[in-house]
Amino acid sequence: DFDRGARRTVACLKFGLIIAMCAIGLSLIFGTTGLVNFAHGELVAFGSLFAYFLNQTVGMHLIPAALLTVVAAVLLGSAIERFLWRPARARGTSLTALLVVTIGVGLFVRYFYLYQFGGNRLSYIEYKIQRRGLDLGPVTLLPRDIAIFLISIVVLGLVALCLLRTRMGKATRAVADNRDLAESSGIDVNR
Helix, strand or coil, X not given: CHHHHHXXXXXXXXXXXXXXXXXXXXXXXXXXXXXXXXXXXXHHHHHHHHHHXXXXXXXXXXXXXXXXXXXXXHHHHHHHHHHHHHHHHHCCCCHHHHHHHHHHHHHHHHHHHHHHHCCCCCCCHHHCCCCCCEEECCEEECHHHHHHHHHHHHHHHHHHHHHHHCHHHHHHHHHHHCHHXXXXXXXXXXX
16 A cells, blocks of 8 residues: 555654664764674663653753753763773773673663663653644654654764764774774874
8 A cells, every 4th residue: 555655664764864873873883993882772772761851850841851961971971981991992801891891781771771761662741642744645744753854864964074074073984994094193093
């Protein structure tokens, strides 16, 4: 049936854009460090759950909650890098041992989330019930769907632009291409 196919195509595109945003982080981590971070999904989930906490428990509107969540995620990622990964690399810990650590961190964080938030689907206050949207033939795009499409495309475009045009992006690509050569040419590979 054409209508069902169109609706599924839009749903798949939306889900694919979300996965693409998550995959960028995983790809950058692997490319620059050689580490497969099995805790990456749980760290991505931190963003949605922290925004949910600010939105539902604190009562903050979703947009400021999302902005605060970005700051919190940057601080969390920096703390993990500074206090877990950097000391482990400085001690010469093998990639296999680090991989096992990521599995342990992922399991710990996953079960912490399950304990705190449960395993059911959660909704933000502003996006609980939406019935009116943009009708495009057999497909209806709700405001949350439009927001997901726009935010995903903007984030993916900005990351690509930063990797191509900024000094940090060029350094990141150089480290991913050849870590030793990048370090010998003056790039701070730990940064």
